[in-house]
Amino acid sequence: MSYIIDIVLFNDFETLDAFGPVEILGKLPDIFKLKFISMEGSLVESSQKVRVETNLYKYEAGVERILIIPGGNGTRENIEDESFISFIKELHNRAKYTLSVCTGSALLAKAGILDNKKATTNKKAYKWVTEQGEKVLWVKEARWVRDENIYTSSGVSAGMDMTLGFIEDLFGKEKALETCQRIEYIWNEDSKYDPFSKLYE
Incomplete structure (x- = not known):
């Protein structure tokens, strides 16, 4: 099985997300x-001034797709953009799995994608993000949350x-541990371990 990963970028996205x-x-x-x-298929710049060349979304029949939505300061502007929110919803509907990082879950919440589903987000921005989806079953203490085919994570790393x-x-x-070894990364394997949830109370 192979997948196409659609990473949606927008200006002021968080680079590591x-x-x-x-x-x-x-x-x-x-x-x-x-x-x-990206929506325009143009050059996009992250909050850290990393410039990335993006393409327009191209539908391909019979291909399994995974959607990734980062967070960052740009989510606060895009949350008010109805066409962007519709774009996110369309991509999600065509994806087998959707993953969001940090405040990217605010965009999913605004699109109604997280209604009646468990989700989490960046704990420093928790109040703002949770206001974007009153029907979401927000989990405050979690490193990441899976609900069926949707994964949401806490902040950045x-x-x-x-x-x-x-x-x-x-x-x-x-396979996950093998990947960790290749990038010399110490994986926080416990999705429920979240010291940052208490840090910003």
């Missing part, structure tokens, strides 16, 4: 083909732990 998962998934090129997309958890769910723990 996107490139943490990209580093991990990119170590499995026979399984995952990475595509950076938590996206890497979530992605490794995703690989474990699909291909087993040995």
Whole structure:
């Protein structure tokens, strides 16, 4: 089985939100083909001034797709953009799995994708994010949360732990640990361990 990974980028996205998962998934090129997309298919700049060339989304019949939504300061502007929220909803509906990092879950919540589902987000921005989806079953203490085919993570670096958890769910723990070894990363394997949930109370 192989998948196309659609990584949605927008101006002022958080660099590690996107490139943490990209580093991990990119170590499995026979399984995952990475595509950076945006609404305009143009050059996009992260909060850290990293510029990325993106493409327009291209539908391909019969191809399994995975959607990744990073967070960052840009989510606060895009949350008010109805066309962008509709874009996210359309991509989710075509994806087999949807993963969001940090405040990316605010965009999913605004689109109604997380209604009646468990989800988490960045704990420093927890109040703002949870206001975007009153029907979401927000989990305050969690490194990442899975509800059926949707994965949401806490802030920034938590996206890497979530992605490794995703690989474990699909291909087993040995594959996740093998990937950790290749990038010399110490994986926080417990999705419920979240010291940051208390830090900002």
